[in-house]
Amino acid sequence: MKEIRKGTQAVWAGEKDSLAFGATQVPVVHSVSFGYDDMDEWYDVAIGQKQGHIYGRNTNPTVQAFEEKIRILEGAEAATSFSTGMAAISNTLATFLAPGDRVVSIKDTYGGTNKIFTEFLPRQKVEVVLCETGNHQAIEAEVAKGCKVLYLETPTNPTVKITDIKRMAAAAKRVGAIVIVDNTFATPINQQPLVLGADLVIHSATKFLGGHADALGGSLCGSKELVEQVYHYREINGATLDPMAAYLLLRGMKTLKLRVEKQCENALSVAKFLQTKEMVEEVFYPGLDSHPGHEIASEQMTNFGGMLSFSVKGGVETLRLLLPKLKYANRAANLGSVETIVGPTRTTSHVECTPEERAAMGIPEGLIRYSAGIEDLEDLIEDLEQAFQSLPKQLLANG
Numbered sequence: 043m044k045e046i047r048k049g050t051q052a053v054w055a056g057e058k059d060s061l062a063f064g065a066t067q068v069p070v071v072h073s074v075s076f077g078y079d080d081m082d083e084w085y086d087v088a089i090g091q092k093q094g095h096i097y098g099r100n101t102n103p104t105v106q107a108f109e110e111k112i113r114i115l116e117g118a119e120a121a122t123s124f125s126t127g128m129a130a131i132s133n134t135l136a137t138f139l140a141p142g143d144r145v146v147s148i149k150d151t152y153g154g155t156n157k158i159f160t161e162f163l164p165r166q167k168v169e170v171v172l173c174e175t176g177n178h179q180a181i182e183a184e185v186a187k188g189c190k191v192l193y194l195e196t197p198t199n200p201t202v203k204i205t206d207i208k209r210m211a212a213a214a215k216r217v218g219a220i221v222i223v224d225n226t227f228a229t230p231i232n233q234q235p236l237v238l239g240a241d242l243v244i245h246s247a248t249k250f251l252g253g254h255a256d257a258l259g260g261s262l263c264g265s266k267e268l269v270e271q272v273y274h275y276r277e278i279n280g281a282t283l284d285p286m287a288a289y290l291l292l293r294g295m296k297t298l299k300l301r302v303e304k305q306c307e308n309a310l311s312v313a314k315f316l317q318t319k320e321m322v323e324e325v326f327y328p329g330l331d332s333h334p335g336h337e338i339a340s341e342q343m344t345n346f347g348g349m350l351s352f353s354v355k356g357g358v359e360t361l362r363l364l365l366p367k368l369k370y371a372n373r374a375a376n377l378g379s380v381e382t383i384v385g386p387t388r389t390t391s392h393v394e395c396t397p398e399e400r401a402a403m404g405i406p407e408g409l410i411r412y413s414a415g416i417e418d419l420e421d422l423i424e425d426l427e428q429a430f431q432s433l434p435k436q437l438l439a440n441g
């Protein structure tokens with residue numbers, strides 16, 4: 043499977059061992075347990091001497107096919123899965139961080155991840171250092187002081203900031219730290235963190251991997267040695283991926299490359315269109331030359347992803363009028379689906395922050411997150427155009 047390309051992997055990889063009865067599609071195996079008439083065989087499977095399944099909290103054939111597909115897409119030695127992306131993140135951090143350990147990360151991680159860093163890990167007496175996202179010298183300096191884990195996310199939510207994975211992984215290697223990258227926004231189609239030097243790659247499969255906003259899930263890929271430790275934590279603590287969700291994610295992943303390519307194309311064109319609008323203050327998309335992370339993104343990504351954000355003049359008042367006018371967009375908190383999704387950052391990813399905290403993070407109150415879907419580009423542009431034209435004239439004058 044190593045030599046075949048991403049689009050072919052997305053369709054074919056990982057499914058063979060979970061097929062049964064000559065079916066061409068992976069079955070949804072809902073059975074909680076797996077029975078054995080031969081006591082020796084049961085024992086061999088239980089101690090991992092023989093391939094097989096024992097109990098659904100540990101492994102399941104449908105879930106295994108999902109793990110195999112993401113493992114191959116990320117080019118990893120091993121993979122495991124979780125009930126959600128947050129379970130993947132919390133279980134992985136809990137596996138490697140103990141009281142007295144130090145973890146270095148960035149300020150712009152996903153909202154839930156940020157809560158783990160600011161609320162839960164300090165309670166466990168883990169020292170958390172959050173650096174300015176994009177300030178590579180600052181991250182290197184903190185890592186050089188020694189840490190157990192360097193945790194990165196690139197591009198980030200909501201202003202799609204870019205971190206140089208190769209450079210940061212090299213700094214972490216010098217102090218023996220484990221490098222974890224949340225690859226949710228980029229997807230394995232656009233970015234391969236393991237090739238760039240990361241030790242572990244995390245996904246919220248809920249987003250681009252599944253791609254249809256109908257199943258929650260998370261994944262972790264990396265070396266067998268590291269992934270097995272996290273698998274052990276998860277099998278005991280119980281944040282297991284449900285077989286039905288695994289099936290939906292697996293089916294969604296078959297079209298991953300097609301979807302992501304179209305989403306990248308739509309996102310770039312929408313970003314360029316937004317730059318021409320008088321009511322738009324600033325557009326954030328790593329594919330634009332004006333984006334501060336453009337150069338690094340061009341180096342480490344094959345394309346710039348389906349996520350962008352933009353701020354509007356008149357702030358909240360404008361977005362309150364603008365967003366309901368869009369016909370081809372869900373106004374919702376998720377991202378990465380086949381449908382275009384929009385939402386104010388103050389309501390979605392950074393709802394827990396005060397306006398002052400958001401301002402300090404460089405997030406204007408009128409910032410809108412835009413997750414490009416796979417619709418025809420012309421319809422998305424026309425939809426935005428009519429929404430902008432519907433804004434009252436006095437708002438334009440005030441803006």
Ligand SMILES: *Cc1c(COP(=O)(O)O)cnc(C)c1O
Pocket residue numbers: 126127128129152154195199224226227246247248249258259260
């Ligand atoms: C959504 C998201 C998560 C959390 O995933 P869930 O499946 O919602 O738990 C983590 N990281 C990023 C970048 C996300 O967008």
